[in-house]
Amino acid sequence: MTLASLTRDWEPMAYGFLDASAKREIRRKTLKAISVPGCQMPYASREVPMARGWGTGGLQVSCTLINPTTRIKVIDQGADDSVNAASIRRFLARVSGAPTTTDTLEADLIQSRHRIPEERLREDQVLVLQVPNPEPLRPVQPNMSIARQMHADADYGRMWLQLYEQIVRAGRVMQGASYPSLVNGRFVMTPSPIPRWDVPKLHMAKHLTLLSAGREKRLHAVPPFTKVEPLVFDDVPYKVEEHAHLMCHRSGLKGFFMNEIPQADGTSIHEVSDSDLGVKAIHRTEGAPVEIGATWYENGEMGQ
Amino acid sequence: MQTAPVPSDFETRTNATYDALMWALSRPGLIRDLPAPGVEGVIDALIDRECAVHAGTPDLCAYAAQTGAAIVPLAKADHVILPDAQTPAMLRDLRQGSDMHPEDGATLILIATLGTGQALRLTGPGVDGHIDVRVDGLTDGFWQMRRDVMRYPMGFEIFLIDGSRVMGLPRSTTVEVL
Amino acid sequence: MAYVATRGGERAIEQSQRLFKAEMGAITPERVAELRAALPYLIDRVMGEASLYDEDLAALALAQTGGEMYEAALLLRAWRTTQPRLQVAQPVTQDALFTHRRISAAFKDIPGGQVLGPTLDYSHRILATEVLTGDTHTPAPVEPAAKPSPARQPSVAAWQAENGLLDPAVPDQTLGNDIPDVTREPLLFPAKRAHTLQSLARAETGGALALGYAAQRGYGQAHPTVNELRLAEAEIVVEHPRGTRFSAGRVKISQAEVVDKKGAGLRLGFSATMGWNEVKVIAAATLDLNAPGAPKGAPTEEEFFLYHTEGVEASGFCIHFKLPHYVTFQSSLDAMRDAKAKAAAQQAQPAEADATEHPTTEPAQ
Numbered sequence: 001m002t003l004a005s006l007t008r009d010w011e012p013m014a015y016g017f018l019d020a021s022a023k024r025e026i027r028r029k030t031l032k033a034i035s036v037p038g039c040q041m042p043y044a045s046r047e048v049p050m051a052r053g054w055g056t057g058g059l060q061v062s063c064t065l066i067n068p069t070t071r072i073k074v075i076d077q078g079a080d081d082s083v084n085a086a087s088i089r090r091f092l093a094r095v096s097g098a099p100t101t102t103d104t105l106e107a108d109l110i111q112s113r114h115r116i117p118e119e120r121l122r123e124d125q126v127l128v129l130q131v132p133n134p135e136p137l138r139p140v141q142p143n144m145s146i147a148r149q150m151h152a153d154a155d156y157g158r159m160w161l162q163l164y165e166q167i168v169r170a171g172r173v174m175q176g177a178s179y180p181s182l183v184n185g186r187f188v189m190t191p192s193p194i195p196r197w198d199v200p201k202l203h204m205a206k207h208l209t210l211l212s213a214g215r216e217k218r219l220h221a222v223p224p225f226t227k228v229e230p231l232v233f234d235d236v237p238y239k240v241e242e243h244a245h246l247m248c249h250r251s252g253l254k255g256f257f258m259n260e261i262p263q264a265d266g267t268s269i270h271e272v273s274d275s276d277l278g279v280k281a282i283h284r285t286e287g288a289p290v291e292i293g294a295t296w297y298e299n300g301e302m303g304q
Numbered sequence: 305m306q307t308a309p310v311p312s313d314f315e316t317r318t319n320a321t322y323d324a325l326m327w328a329l330s331r332p333g334l335i336r337d338l339p340a341p342g343v344e345g346v347i348d349a350l351i352d353r354e355c356a357v358h359a360g361t362p363d364l365c366a367y368a369a370q371t372g373a374a375i376v377p378l379a380k381a382d383h384v385i386l387p388d389a390q391t392p393a394m395l396r397d398l399r400q401g402s403d404m405h406p407e408d409g410a411t412l413i414l415i416a417t418l419g420t421g422q423a424l425r426l427t428g429p430g431v432d433g434h435i436d437v438r439v440d441g442l443t444d445g446f447w448q449m450r451r452d453v454m455r456y457p458m459g460f461e462i463f464l465i466d467g468s469r470v471m472g473l474p475r476s477t478t479v480e481v482l
Numbered sequence: 483m484a485y486v487a488t489r490g491g492e493r494a495i496e497q498s499q500r501l502f503k504a505e506m507g508a509i510t511p512e513r514v515a516e517l518r519a520a521l522p523y524l525i526d527r528v529m530g531e532a533s534l535y536d537e538d539l540a541a542l543a544l545a546q547t548g549g550e551m552y553e554a555a556l557l558l559r560a561w562r563t564t565q566p567r568l569q570v571a572q573p574v575t576q577d578a579l580f581t582h583r584r585i586s587a588a589f590k591d592i593p594g595g596q597v598l599g600p601t602l603d604y605s606h607r608i609l610a611t612e613v614l615t616g617d618t619h620t621p622a623p624v625e626p627a628a629k630p631s632p633a634r635q636p637s638v639a640a641w642q643a644e645n646g647l648l649d650p651a652v653p654d655q656t657l658g659n660d661i662p663d664v665t666r667e668p669l670l671f672p673a674k675r676a677h678t679l680q681s682l683a684r685a686e687t688g689g690a691l692a693l694g695y696a697a698q699r700g701y702g703q704a705h706p707t708v709n710e711l712r713l714a715e716a717e718i719v720v721e722h723p724r725g726t727r728f729s730a731g732r733v734k735i736s737q738a739e740v741v742d743k744k745g746a747g748l749r750l751g752f753s754a755t756m757g758w759n760e761v762k763v764i765a766a767a768t769l770d771l772n773a774p775g776a777p778k779g780a781p782t783e784e785e786f787f788l789y790h791t792e793g794v795e796a797s798g799f800c801i802h803f804k805l806p807h808y809v810t811f812q813s814s815l816d817a818m819r820d821a822k823a824k825a826a827a828q829q830a831q832p833a834e835a836d837a838t839e840h841p842t843t844e845p846a847q
Binding site for chain 2: 013014015016020021023024025027028029030031032033034035036037039041042064065066067068095096097123148149152153184186187208223224225226227
C-alpha cells in the first residue's frame with residue numbers, strides 16, 4: 001500500500017466545481033427523474049458558491065452536464081443581461097471553460113429562471129430550470145412528508161378544490177406563474193415559476209427539461225415527447241397571459257410574452273421578455289444577417 | 305481571471321458516458337454511443353461508495369467494489385450489472401422503490417445485442433409516437449416479466465449495452481413484443 | 483441598438499462587489515489573526531453553522547464578508563463542498579471529553595462537580611466605555627483553584643440511567659462511512675437520527691433559538707431542565723492506513739442534555755455542535771426533546787424545525803426575493819386584471835354573467 005494509491009492529485013477546485021461524487025449523485029437522481037416524469041427526486045444538494053434560492057439547484061445540474069464544448073446560455077426573466085444570469089453564466093464559464101452564447105439556437109444547455117425561450121428548442125438541447133419551490137401541493141399542504149404521501153396516492157383532490165374555489169370566487173383560476181401541471185398522466189408538478197405562456201412549451205416538446213431546486217433538494221424532469229397538461233376544468237379552459245396583441249416598443253415584435261414598463265403618464269409600454277429574440281429582431285431590422293428560429297407561438301397563438 | 309480549467313480524462317469520459325445514458329433514457333429506443341465499450345465506463349460514471357451493487361461476474365464485482373460500493377444480493381442492489389438476464393424471474397427480485405420513493409427502484413445494466421433479434425415496439429415518454437427496435441440476447445419471457453412485475457411509478461430502469469452502444473428503457477416505457 | 487446584451491449586467495455586478503469590498507479595505511493576514519484572537523465566540527458560531535472546524539478559515543470568512551454571518555457561513559460551506567473526505571474520525575464519547583465547563587441545573591452537585599468554567603453568566607453587563615476614551619480594559623488575571631477539577635467526567639445522564647431514572651441511550655454502532663451524512667444525502671422524514679443531530683449541529687443559532695424558545699414558552703409539550711451543559715474539547719482520533727489510531731488534534735465542542743420530567747421516567751433531549759455555543763445547544767436540545775409525537779406543522783415537529791433552522795437555506799431564500807420577479811408578477815397581474823374585468827362585466831350584466839360562469843368539479847381528461 002502506498003499513499004499515492006490511496007489518494008488522488010490535489011486539485012484546488014474540481015472541474016465544474018462539483019467533485020466526482022457529487023456529480024455521480026446528481027447523475028443517478030437525474031436518471032430516475034427522467035424515468036418517472038414529474039416526480040420529485042430528493043438529492044443531497046451540495047453547497048455551491050452562490051446563495052440558496054439563487055439558482056443553486058439549476059447550477060448543480062449544469063455543473064454536472066457541462067464540458068469544455070457545451071455552449072451555455074443563461075437567462076433570468078428571459079434576459080441574458082440580468083445581473084443574476086450574468087453572475088451564473090460567469091460562474092459556469094469560469095469553472096468549466098465552456099463557451100457561452102446568448103443565442104437560443106446556438107446553445108446546447110440553457111439554464112433559466114422563470115422563462116422558456118420563445119424559439120423552439122431542439123431535441124439535442126437541454127433546458128435547466130431553476131426551481132424555488134418544487135412542491136406544487138405546498139399551497140394546500142406545507143408539510144413535505146404529507147405532500148409526498150399525497151403524490152404517492154395521486155391524491156390531488158385538494159389541488160382541484162383550490163382551483164375550483166378560485167373560479168367560484170374570482171371567475172377564473174388566479175394562479176399566475178408556476179401553473180400546476182399533470183405530467184405523463186401521473187404526477188402533478190410545478191413547471192417552476194414560468195408564466196402560463198410558457199407551460200404549453202413543455203408539452204410533447206423535443207428537448208429535455210430538468211427542473212432542480214437546490215435549497216429544497218429536489219429534482220424533477222420532463223423528458224422529450226411527454227404529456228404536460230395544466231390542471232384545468234373541461235369548461236374553463238387554460239388561459240395564457242393576454243400578451244398576444246402586445247407590441248415590443250424596441251424591436252417591434254408582437255405575439256410574445258412581454259415585460260410591462262410603467263410610464264410616468266400612467267400608461268405602460270412593453271418590451272419583449274426574451275431579450276435575445278428582441279436583439280435579433282432589431283439586428284434583422286438593421287439589415288444584419290440574423291437567424292431567428294421557429295417560435296412556439298406564431299402570431300400570438302401556440303403552434304402544434 | 306484564472307486560466308480555463310481542464311477536465312481530467314476520467315472527468316471527460318464519465319461526462320460523455322453520462323450524456324449517453326441521460327439521452328438513452330430520455331429517448332427510449334434510440335441508440336447512443338458510449339465513449340468506450342463495456343459496462344466499466346457506466347460504473348465509473350454512476351457508482352461510488354453511496355451505492356449498493358450486484359454484479360454477475362467476479363470481474364465486474366471487483367470493478368464495482370473498487371469504487372467503494374457495497375456488494376450486495378440482487379434484491380438489495382440499487383445497481384444490478386449482469387452479463388445476461390439469466391432467467392426473467394430475477395426481474396421479480398429487483399428493487400422497485402415504493403410509491404413514496406420511486407427513486408429507490410434499481411438500475412439494471414445488461415449486456416445485449418442491439419439491432420437484431422426480438423422486435424419490440426416502444427411507447428411512452430421520450431418516444432415520438434412509437435419506435436420499433438430489435439434486441440437479442442435476453443431470455444425468453446423477459447419483456448413479459450418486466451411488464452408483469454412493475455407497478456408504475458414503482459419500477460426499475462434498464463440499460464442495454466452492446467459494445468459501446470447503449471439503449472435505455474425507463475420504467476415509463478411500454479414495451480410490446482411484436 | 484436599443485438593447486445592451488449581457489455587458490451591462492456583468493459590469494454592474496462587478497462594480498457592486500467592488501463597492502462592498504471597498505468599505506472594508508485590504509484583508510491582511512494580521513486582520514484575520516486579530517479576528518481569530520479577539521472574537522472566539524463569533525468564530526465558534528460560524529464554524530458550527532458552517533459545519534467546518536477551522537478557526538483561520540472562519541476568521542477569513544468573517545473578514546471577507548465584513549462580518550455578514552450568513553455570507554460567512556455560506557462561504558465556508560461552499561469551500562467545504564470542494565474538500566475531499568479523507569477520514570471519518572472515531573466517535574467521541576462524553577466521558578472522554580476534555581472538559582472546560584460543565585454545569586447541571588438538575589442537581590446541586592454532581593459527580594465530578596459543577597465546573598463553572600469560562601462564562602459571562604454572572605457578569606454585570608456594563609459596557610467598558612473607558613476604552614473609548616483612551617483607556618485599555620485589561621481583564622483581571624485568573625486565579626487557579628487550589629484543587630483543579632477533573633478534566634474528564636461522565637455525563638449526568640449516565641448517572642441517572644444507572645439509577646433507573648432514565649432509559650439509557652442505546653449507542654449507535656454505525657461507524658465511518660456508514661454513518662448517514664446530511665451533507666451527502668437528502669434529509670427525508672422521519673429523519674435518520676444522525677441527520678437530525680447533524681442538522682441541529684449546523685443549525686443557525688438565531689433560528690434554533692427562536693423555535694427552541696417557542697417550545698420553552700409553551701408551544702412544546704416538554705419543559706426542559708438542563709441536565710448538563712458542557713463546553714469541552716474533543717480529540718479527533720483517525721486511523722492511519724497502516725491501522726494505527728492517533729489524535730489529529732482537538733476541536734472545541736458544546737453539548738447539552740435537557741430532560742423532561744413529566745412521565746414515569748426522565749426523557750432526554752440532546753444536541754451538540756462544534757465550537758462553544760451554549761444558547762444554540764440548549765435551544766436545539768429542547769427541540770430534540772419536544773420532537774417525539776409533535777403534531778404536524780408545530781414548531782417542535784422535526785420537519786418544521788430542521789427545515790427552518792437551516793440558516794444558509796433560509797437566508798438564501800429570504801434574500802432571493804430581491805431578485806427580479808417581474809415575469810411572475812406580470813403573470814399574476816394578468817390574472818388579476820382579467821378577474822377585475824370579469825367582475826365589472828358581471829356587475830354590468832348580472833343575469834347573463836351568471837349563465838356563463840358555472841364550472842363543474844370534473845377535471846378535464
